Amino acid sequence: MDSQWLEQCREGDILAIEKMVHLYQKDIFRLAFSILDNYDEAEDSTQEIFLAALRTLDSFRGDSAFKTWLFSISINVCRSRLRRNKNRNNVLQTLQNLFQLQGGNEYPENEVIKNEADTEIWLAIRSLNNKHRIPLILRYYHDLSVIDIAAVLGIPPGTVHSRLNHARNKLHALLKDE
Amino acid sequence: MTRITHKQAQKYMHLNADKLLQEGQRAELEEHLRECASCLALSERLNALDHRLKKVFHARWDNQDGPEMNIPATIRSPNRRVSTTNRFMMGLKFLAGTVLLLVLVVASDTLFSKLKTSSISNSIATGSPTAPITTFTPRPQPYNGLIAFDSNKTGNFEIYTMHMDGSDETNLSNNPGQDILPEWSPDGKRIAFMSDRNGYNNIYTMNSDGSELSQLSQNDDFVWAFTWSPDGKQIAYETSPSQVYSGQIGIGVMNADGSGKIKLTGNLESGTFLSWSPDSQKIVYHAQDLGSDQNFSNSAIYIINADGTNKMKLLDADNNVMIKWEDAQHFYALISSVQIYRFSTDGTPAELVASYEIPISSMFGSGQNIYYIEKISDTWFWHHLEGATTTSGSIWPSFSSKCQSYQKDLYLNDASNWPSPNGEFGLVNVSCFEGVSLFYYLNADGTMIKLLFKDPIPLYNLGTSWSPDGKYVTVEMGSFETAKVDLYFIDMERTLLDPSLRPIRLTTDNARINQAVWQPQP
Structure with missing residues (x-):
């Protein structure tokens, strides 16, 4: 993304914005999907992320790669959705307990992974909390370096590395025990 | 194995x-x-x-290319709002800037009249360097302190002083021995230095005009180094059991007149002086036990009262420790470049604040402005220490690409001389292999970096010292080929305003200048 494009985006040039969206839409959707683990949520988030990016484009100073900056926004948007989901799930759980309802599948995509050979590791990944799961996804799926993950998450690289260590050790232990 | x-x-x-x-x-x-x-x-x-x-x-996500929706179309309408909002905000910012400018003009007009009798404007020392410096004023009362340094211009090293414009250079020690390492007492009245004038290294003090010379240590102290206490009443020093360095170092304290010597380390300990507490009441040092096999063990950080009482072991640690004080009761220690602990002087257990597997590049500052830099590959991460926590600040990613605009790779030198006296700004020197130096002025928190001189200086910088008011800097620059080092002067405020300026050369003696230090303001 060169600076001229960004300037045009800042000025509201529709063609420039379309170009930006076209360039990053797939990456951003996959990032949102990999974190939220829900297709519909990821779809909504993708729009939300681009809108947030356009609103805050002035704050992009070119110190980092544009993609890193966009990923940072994406992570923030996804995190706030996860927080909202957690609250919603808490309410649902309470209602289910109250009325002994048979709740729906919390993770509809379980239907998909039933046929996957790596169900075991997938469930182990699921057991990680977001603090450890998100760096793992950024590292092993989006192939970001520790430094880029640090920049995206706004935490020190040493912390990223230690969270990845924790995640790997836990997965290692979980898979060994089964 | x-x-x-x-x-x-x-x-x-x-x-x-x-x-x-x-x-x-x-x-x-x-x-x-x-x-x-x-x-x-x-x-x-x-x-x-x-x-x-x-x-x-x-397998899970590669076939997910996202929805077939047309996001640009979806966001078009909101974007128009965004665009309009941006323009509105720009207009608002412009309006706010204009109003601010008017306020500044009125305020500075009032300020000028007051400055005729007041001290120097401290716009650099306390203002934000990211803001344009528009209120530069002439200096009604320039700093009039002395700069002390040692030089071998007469064939052996002597202690000299001069004013910041290079005037009134005076040889204070004037002795055939080697007189080196001047250190001002905190009140700026006395200068302590080392001299081997009687065949042994000893600590001496004298007045700022060279009068009232006094020998503080004795020949059998075998002194190696010394540090004034912040209140100037005592001096901590490192000694050796003999004139020849044996690997074992003792730590002692004496009064500023040489009386009341106390040895802090035991006969079977080897110590490294680390720091005085800001209130001069305590000393932090590192020590290890010297076994009968002449090997060291039990390496740890200790704290002790300056009168030699209440020695407490704080933490087992290797002898690679850097101390920065938060206040008189708390300090941070960067240990082995990978862990930062926060200590209390009352000996309560230290708190681990940060821990890395990759060495931390630098820790600098004092009080509430203590930062450390984590450098990984090509990216610099700034962290602010706040009590027992650390917050992440600026990030300089892809730093070498940023430096391409400066035409040189940026290797930040020893951080010990970075910070201005108030700890908010720093002068970073970059020495390049081509034998040139670049100087950068930066915010201590990493939010701004600015090249000071538009053209590189064709010399190496070997030492930096700030004036007490944070407005001027001396640098010791020379060439490794000739081994000659001269003293140069930088007026920070003027140089920031005019990048075409060059450092002003204060000495032209074709000699070796060492350890230039500014006289504290009484």
């Missing part, structure tokens, strides 16, 4: 998984894995886990 332990090997495996393993470490790991079957098995399992993670993630 491999050089690393099983634990280190496991650490290296994880570093390798994150592509952080350095070449030397890789060789050590490979050597270890050749000889340790259990670690090799673990390494293979970790590699297998990496492979499975990538496989499961890609």
